[in-house]
Amino acid sequence: MADDLVSKRNAKAPVWQYFGFKPNAKREPENVNEAICKLCLTKVAASGGNTTNLYTHLQAHHKNEAAKLGNAVKNRPQKPDEQVQPSISDAFKRCTKYKRDSVRWNKCTDAVTKYLCKEMVSFNTVEKQSFKDLVTTLDSQYELPGRTYFSKTAVPRAYNRIRGHNLNLAVSNTIEKTEKARTDRALSVCRTINGMFSHSWKRRRELQKAQVHLGLPEHSLVTDCATRWGSKQKMIDRMLEQRTAINRVLAEDRKVNVSITWQDEDVLQSLNKALKPVSEFTDILSGENYVTASSLLPVLRLIKEDTLAPSDDDSQLTANLKAGIVSILDEKYKALPEASQQLMRKTTFLDPRYKGDYDSNVEEIKKMIEEEAVILGRKAQSVHSMREEGEQNEEADIVDAKRKKTLASLLKRKSDTVTVNLTIPEMVVSEISTYAQESPIHAEQDPLAWWKENQSRFPLLAKVAKKYLCVCATSCASERVFSAMGNIVSPTRSHLKPEMVNMLGFLAKNM
Numbered sequence: 001m002a003d004d005l006v007s008k009r010n011a012k013a014p015v016w017q018y019f020g021f022k023p024n025a026k027r028e029p030e031n032v033n034e035a036i037c038k039l040c041l042t043k044v045a046a047s048g049g050n051t052t053n054l055y056t057h058l059q060a061h062h063k064n065e066a067a068k069l070g071n072a073v074k075n076r077p078q079k080p081d082e083q084v085q086p087s088i089s090d091a092f093k094r095c096t097k098y099k100r101d102s103v104r105w106n107k108c109t110d111a112v113t114k115y116l117c118k119e120m121v122s123f124n125t126v127e128k129q130s131f132k133d134l135v136t137t138l139d140s141q142y143e144l145p146g147r148t149y150f151s152k153t154a155v156p157r158a159y160n161r162i163r164g165h166n167l168n169l170a171v172s173n174t175i176e177k178t179e180k181a182r183t184d185r186a187l188s189v190c191r192t193i194n195g196m197f198s199h200s201w202k203r204r205r206e207l208q209k210a211q212v213h214l215g216l217p218e219h220s221l222v223t224d225c226a227t228r229w230g231s232k233q234k235m236i237d238r239m240l241e242q243r244t245a246i247n248r249v250l251a252e253d254r255k256v257n258v259s260i261t262w263q264d265e266d267v268l269q270s271l272n273k274a275l276k277p278v279s280e281f282t283d284i285l286s287g288e289n290y291v292t293a294s295s296l297l298p299v300l301r302l303i304k305e306d307t308l309a310p311s312d313d314d315s316q317l318t319a320n321l322k323a324g325i326v327s328i329l330d331e332k333y334k335a336l337p338e339a340s341q342q343l344m345r346k347t348t349f350l351d352p353r354y355k356g357d358y359d360s361n362v363e364e365i366k367k368m369i370e371e372e373a374v375i376l377g378r379k380a381q382s383v384h385s386m387r388e389e390g391e392q393n394e395e396a397d398i399v400d401a402k403r404k405k406t407l408a409s410l411l412k413r414k415s416d417t418v419t420v421n422l423t424i425p426e427m428v429v430s431e432i433s434t435y436a437q438e439s440p441i442h443a444e445q446d447p448l449a450w451w452k453e454n455q456s457r458f459p460l461l462a463k464v465a466k467k468y469l470c471v472c473a474t475s476c477a478s479e480r481v482f483s484a485m486g487n488i489v490s491p492t493r494s495h496l497k498p499e500m501v502n503m504l505g506f507l508a509k510n511m
Helices: 014-018 052-061 063-075 088-095 103-118 123-127 129-138 147-161 167-177 180-198 201-214 229-251 262-285 293-307 316-334 338-350 362-402 407-418 424-437 447-453 459-468 476-488 498-510
Strands: 034-037 043-045
Touching (some): 014 063, 034 052, 043 052, 052 063, 103 123, 103 147, 123 129, 123 147, 180 201, 180 262, 201 229, 229 262, 262 316, 293 316, 293 338, 338 362, 362 424, 362 459, 424 459, 476 498
Antiparallel strands (some): 034 043
């Protein structure tokens, strides 16, 4: 009877629902190599749990059940860890490498590019066999490009896609977009001429003679740097200054067919007219020995309303450059996080040269500064109370020891009785109100010196000013620190401990 059969333990194949084993006295399979069909009680060989004979028996003698079983297997949900035998077409696909224009290949390449950039490793990493083995293990269909591709194509493409938001990039982007063919040619001529003079001492000597003969300043030519747009403006300015001497030297050299034409000169003049004022602002904001962050909003307004305002005598190229720079600056600074915008507004208000003149909602900033001043004031009060309590205890011990009152102690007690005690929030509101009502100081005065002189009048507000006015407007200060560290950790001092490097860098910038 089919009901007397026992099922196979831990059976996973669906076909076992139609087969069982003859039981022994303990209700265990008597012979696991011989299965019995529950439908017709026919014995079927199943050596080692093999199910091939079971499927063959069903298909030959019980076609309806075999069809039901086939549909059930086909529609059965696949388990996450279950391996399915691939079809022939899928197997061939897995052996084929991704095409370079495919989405998957570009996604893998972008991931490798991100690793090279974020971890600051050399491009030679992609040529190492262990790295290639790692990539092949992760995805055997991906073919890793060589280091030349990453250095010449992948990284520049990522750089152009992820460009930051500051004045330098606003200018660079505008130059690239504004009449690209003309500007590219003029800048290319400048770079070519620079290379010709930098690699020839004879041309440099002839240039110096021409400068003396023409009464021009004896200045060397300036080469631009790709990461600093200010150097581009300086190169253009120097080319315009020395163009007469340069053309004279090059005209006498029969091997050279390069010169600054009037078309190039027109483009360089237009570029210089738009870039020179902005370059001056950039140099000022890059300082670290004076307050700069508070000048960002005033400088932005001055650039938009005056420095780069349209003029009747502007050429079309100059007008396009000005409009492009203003547009990109507006776009980038409006996209800044709220915290960065609040920082700029707070520093401007706390600078006695500007106060609230450059903020459309100065009351909001006053409220934020008021909250911070209250917090800093309460912290300072708790520390002061502890110190004062300690001093009073020491003074009481001295009085008890001498058993004689001093004039100073009597006057101190008298003054304490007539002092008007204000809460910290009331003091902060009073200080902000008084500070805002006073006239701004002259633009040439030092705001830090002003706060030092008036700290006694605004003790709580001065703490907030000290916190914000030390912020630098640009990253130049941090770049100078890295340059200083590079000078400290030299090949001959490569075994310095991190703590010592930190101390030397601090002393180099602060002694």
